[in-house]
Amino acid sequence: MFRNLRITVFIYYILTVAALMAILYYFTSITEVENTTLLLFTLLGLGLFAGAIISKLSIDPLFEHVTNLQNLSTETLHELNLPISTIKTNIHMLKKGLESEKDFKRIARIESACEMLQQRYNELDYMIKLQSSNITYEEFDLSELVKKRVEFLERIYPHIEFELQLSPHVIKNDKIGLSKVIDNLIDNAVKYSRDIHKISIRLQDHSLYIEDHGCGMDEVELIKIFDNYYQSNKNMKGFGIGLSMVKRFCDANAIALNFKSKPNVGTTVILKFKED
Template sequence: MLVLKNWDTNLRSREKKTLWSFLFLYAFLVLISLFFVAFLYYDLQRELFLQHQKEALSNLTNEQINRLKTLHVNFDKERLYPRDERFNSAIYDSGLHEIFSTLRSQNVNLYDDIYIKEHKIYFIKELESYYLGARYIALEVPEPAHWDKKIYRTLFLYGGIIFALTVLIGYFLLKLLLRPMRDAISLLDRFIKDTTHELNTPVNTILSNIEMIDPKQLDPSLLKKINRITIASKTISNLYDDLTYLILSHRLSSHDETVDLKLLLEERLEYFSLLCESKKIRVGTCLEANVVMSIDRKKITKLLDNILSNAVKYNNIGGTIDVELHDKLIRISDSGRGMDASKTKHAFERYVRFDRSVGGFGIGLSIVAAIAKEYGLNVDIESKRNEGTKVSISW
């Protein structure tokens, strides 16, 4: 059975969410740093590899230069460009124009002495003598297969170890940083629990004693003062009930019974009658008989009380509240301040308040949403600024 999570669970959930959000960002930054270091390491290893290849290619280039020299001297007798199975080569004049080439690539960078391109290694050397009019010679050899495999294996192995250790250290550091906040929240939680517990006895005492007073025996001025005390006490009582539900909902088991919704609505409207009278709010009802629901009576009462409380709290002086009950539908409308239609989707979020000119913590509609979710009820809010709000509960 789905119930609203208690405050402790919610705080732990938020702490866990914060922890994982930070770890994700922290891991992402660590990963970027490791990629940067890996790039530098790979580039360094690549340069070392090319420097190692440079010595061997230099020897091959000298062999080819000697062949070019021989061809240059005997050009009248033989005009065949020297070739070698170990490499391809090309010669270029001082204007970087190709004289002759056996290279696979047509675009050779003569400004780099050695580089890798398309799995080929290119070595460029400037000639001391202009054999056959050539100023530069380029050699092309195949890139050794899997020369970088060891580098990648090293990067993945050590990079993975460093990443895992860094994230693990970050996790424990964050847990240490969050501990003072967790302790402060736990202290606040215990304070709220103790405070709500201490509120219960005096509020119930006030309400019980007020109910024992016969209003007919009081003069109008005293009766008005008693009514104000009653209104204030009921407001505190509603707040106490909300806080108690938030804190203890995980321990509250549901005791479903058949509830006559017409009688329940009439009872709750009577409960809020003094609050309505204090703001001169006119209440209109259209309640069908024999509409019942199998539900926990305390929970449906809490759901209706929060909606009615908001209808009174955010209403205008001299406004109206209309309560309708039909088969599988309860609708409570008020002529109050309303809210922008774009904000209604956030109305059920805990601690969200769109009007701070009146009291409250923004927990009433979150309780409504939790109870509705538990019993599969659909709660819909329609509201317009300065026109009022309409809350519909259907099942």
């Protein structure tokens, strides 16, 4: 599709330039028109007309393609909501008839997996809204948001001890996007922790600190962490795109993002929010 589009635009551009040069040559060399002002306005008008045609040839197919993708994403997202709701409803019903502790553990794992699907659903919904610039900024207590995200992640990582020191701090921001950022940073902290399964999170002085006691990074690794697909530890699962997304969100929302890390000691991520 795009190859044919490039060829079409290129051919039309060459023909337009050739036509304008031919018209210019005809009026200056053959007919020897003396009114250069009229000639220039004529050429300008033809150039603008040709530019409008080229723009239409370039933009319309892309616009149609993007619109189709957005419609497909929206429809797919809508279809995902039904099975997630069905799973949640049946889990709730199954819990009532369970007696075995093993069965409760199995249901808990299914419930955690369902919550992860719900999280992915929310992220897809957020990405669609982000593309359409339909993001809502609202006032909320950042400490409460952090608590909710930790409660969610505790069910996924029950072996991790979360130490929280949170003071109330009301901000106005993109709540859904910031939730994704916090989840990503805590998830990274968990993945890169070693034998000390403890994550310290504190909120003070307009700043959020997320500290792990894992493998840490040196100066060279710190420079590369925002590159897409970069992972300081190749044995870790994931695609290495999370921190680049975090960086884009922080830049777009005036949040200062800093890393402090030492090899074999751990890493501290600092999100500094602007003061109102």
